[in-house]
C-alpha cells in the first residue's frame with residue numbers, strides 16, 4: 001500500500017470522502033487522490049515521492065507558485081510578532097490600500113476568510129441596500145456554498161451532479177433565479193418578470209467553475225444595463241478572476257464597473273483571505289457604521305494579510321504580462337496537440353487562467369460544457385497525472401499558471417500532455 005493510500009484510509013474515517021473540500025476527492029475523474037507532501041515553485045511532490053507540475057495551484061491562489069520566498073519571508077517576519085489579535089493592525093490597512101489602488105472601483109472593502117463569506121455578505125448587503133430579496137445567478141457559476149448560491153451551481157456541485165444541494169430550504173432557493181450564461185434573451189426575460197424584486201445580479205466575469213467560459217463581448221455590458229434599468233446591484237464575483245485575468249481584474253479587462261466585487265484566492269497568496277467591497281455608499285451600510293451585520297474572528301488575520309501583501313506586491317503588471325504570455329503558449333501548445341491528433345478540442349485563457357474542453361465548438365454556456373467528452377477528459381487527467389502533470393480533477397474547473405511556470409515547465413508540460421492524449425484516446 002502506498003503512503004497516499006494509507007493516509008487516505010485514515011482520512012476517510014475522519015472526513016466525508018476523506019477530504020475537507022469535495023472536489024479534492026477525485027469524484028469528477030475517478031480513482032484516489034494522492035496526498036501531497038510539499039510544494040516548491042511550479043511543482044508539488046506526493047508522500048510517495050512522485051513529482052508533478054501543478055496547474056491547480058491550490059485552486060488559484062498561488063500566482064507566485066508554491067512556497068514563494070517573498071511570501072515565506074513575510075510570514076516568518078510577521079508570525080514572530082504574534083499570529084492573531086482581533087485588533088486592528090497596519091497590515092490589513094496596507095493590503096486594503098494595495099487592493100483599492102489597483103481596483104479603484106473598490107472605494108471601501110471588508111476582509112473575510114473565504115470566498116463563500118465574501119459572496120454571502122455581498123448578497124446580504126445588496127438585499128439590505130435595495131430592500132429586495134431576489135438574486136440572479138448564471139448556470140455553471142459557483143459563488144461558494146452559501147444557501148442562496150447552491151442552486152444549479154458549478155464547480156463541486158456540477159461535478160457531483162447535484163443540481164440543488166439538500167438542506168437548502170425551498171423558501172431560500174426560490175429567491176435565487178438562474179439563467180444560462182451569455183444568454184441575453186434569458187437575461188431580458190428575468191428583468192421583465194422579476195426586475196422590480198431583483199436585489200442583485202451576481203456573475204463570474206469569466207467562468208472558472210464550469211470549466212473556462214469567457215463572456216461574449218456584449219454580455220457584461222448587458223448585465224450593467226439591466227442592473228441600472230431594474231435597480232438591482234451588479235456583483236462581480238472575482239474570487240477566481242481577481243488579479244488573474246488582468247492586473248485590475250475584470251473591470252480593467254472588460255471595462256464594466258460593478259457595484260460590488262468579491263475577491264479571494266490570490267489576495268491571500270495561499271493564506272485564508274477573501275474580501276467584498278465596492279461603492280462607499282453601499283459599504284458604509286455594513287456594521288458598525290451601518291445596520292448590515294457581518295463579522296469574523298480571523299478576518300484581517302495578520303499572517304494572511306502578510307501573505308496577500310507580499311503576493312500582490314510581487315505581482316507587478318510586468319510579471320502579470322509574463323505569466324499571461326506563458327499561459328498563451330500553453331494553450332497554443334494544447335491546441336496544436338489536439339489538432340495533430342484530430343481530437344475535437346477547444347481551449348482558451350484570460351490572463352493566467354485557462355481551460356479546455358474535448359469538444360469542437362466553442363463553449364459559451366454550462367449546457368455547452370456538459371456536451372464535451374467528459375469520459376475522454378477523465379482518461380486524459382489520469383494519463384497526465386501518471387506523466388507528472390496535475391490538472392484540476394474535474395472537467396468543470398479552470399487551470400492556472402504561476403510566476404514559477406517558466407518556458408522549460410511549459411515545454412515539458414506540452415510534451416507530457418501530448419503523450420497523455422495519445423494514451424487516453
Ligand code: KE4
Pocket residue numbers: 021022023024059113114115116117119142143144145155156204208209237238239240241264274397
Ligand atoms: P471559497 O469559499 O472556496 O474560499 O470560495 C468560494 C468561491 C467563490 N467564488 C468563486 C468564483 C470561486 O471560484 C470560489 C471557489 N472556487 C473553488 C474552485 N472552483 C474552490 C475549490 C474548492 O471548492 O475546494
